[in-house]
Amino acid sequence: MDMNEETSQSRKLKCDDTSKCFQLLESILDGEMDNSKEVLKEKLAKCQPCFEHFHLEQAIRDVLKTRCTKQEVPTELADCIRQKIQDIK
Amino acid sequence: MSEVQRRKYSQEEKNTIFDGEFMPHIDSMYNFAYRLTFDEDDAKDLVQDTYLKAYRFINSFEQGTNAKAWLFRILKNSFINEYRKKSKQPAKVDYQEVETYYNSDDVDYQSTTDLRAESVKGMLGDEISNALNSLAVDFRTVIILCDLEGFTYEEMAKILDIPIGTVRSRLHRARNLLKDKLRGYAHHMGYDTDEEEEI
Numbered sequence A: 001m002d003m004n005e006e007t008s009q010s011r012k013l014k015c016d017d018t019s020k021c022f023q024l025l026e027s028i029l030d031g032e033m034d035n036s037k038e039v040l041k042e043k044l045a046k047c048q049p050c051f052e053h054f055h056l057e058q059a060i061r062d063v064l065k066t067r068c069t070k071q072e073v074p075t076e077l078a079d080c081i082r083q084k085i086q087d088i089k
Numbered sequence B: 001m002s003e004v005q006r007r008k009y010s011q012e013e014k015n016t017i018f019d020g021e022f023m024p025h026i027d028s029m030y031n032f033a034y035r036l037t038f039d040e041d042d043a044k045d046l047v048q049d050t051y052l053k054a055y056r057f058i059n060s061f062e063q064g065t066n067a068k069a070w071l072f073r074i075l076k077n078s079f080i081n082e083y084r085k086k087s088k089q090p091a092k093v094d095y096q097e098v099e100t101y102y103n104s105d106d107v108d109y110q111s112t113t114d115l116r117a118e119s120v121k122g123m124l125g126d127e128i129s130n131a132l133n134s135l136a137v138d139f140r141t142v143i144i145l146c147d148l149e150g151f152t153y154e155e156m157a158k159i160l161d162i163p164i165g166t167v168r169s170r171l172h173r174a175r176n177l178l179k180d181k182l183r184g185y186a187h188h189m190g191y192d193t194d195e196e197e198e199i
Ligand SMILES: [Zn+2]
Pocket: A014, A015, A016, A017, A018, A021, A043, A047, A048, A049, A050
């Protein structure tokens, strides 16, 4: 997805309130905002820092979700737990 | 998630809940425990203790409700009460780093100007994991719960016993700190950064 080039000239280069905007964008990415579509469209179309922040945050969430190494669960752990539960029943 | 024992499950019901609702989360629980303790044996003990507690207090769990959040809360409390003290690799909290970081107004703006989404996409799982693991435990925890385990802010508030507003601001800080670490990797690895292209 190469969206960085398109229409970037129509965006303002300085965000009015990065702190507020970025937290809002993060809440949207976390699925914590209702009616987020409209807000998002507006922000991304008009503000370059918001646009970049959104895509960076999205990329970070993606790699965290898909690439963060998972620890292999020791095979005996579940049996161990079941045995201990048997003992206290 | 009140601790009041509202029910009295039969032995059979207990088994059904334990096997059907608690045990399926063992992978997530172990991964959470490992990222808190950085030690295989400690993680195993922590998960085991959590399940034993869950069984002991099973009457305060309402069948069919959010078992994963309930279990994570027990695990997190066990970690704070027992493991944090004796952990082989004590949680390193770099308060100075955190403070100086947040005394700067420009911090949010900087975050985007010199770390690119493309650089992040090119990073390896180990680099991401290491960056996450290097965060102080409170910051690490919110990112694990939100991004790795997919809990909502409301669930996280219950697991961590903090208000939703605190969840939101702690996550925001955690993400800024994580970006700092990733930026370090990006520079170290010679990944593309914005600076040169701005001319
Ligand atoms: Zn903006």
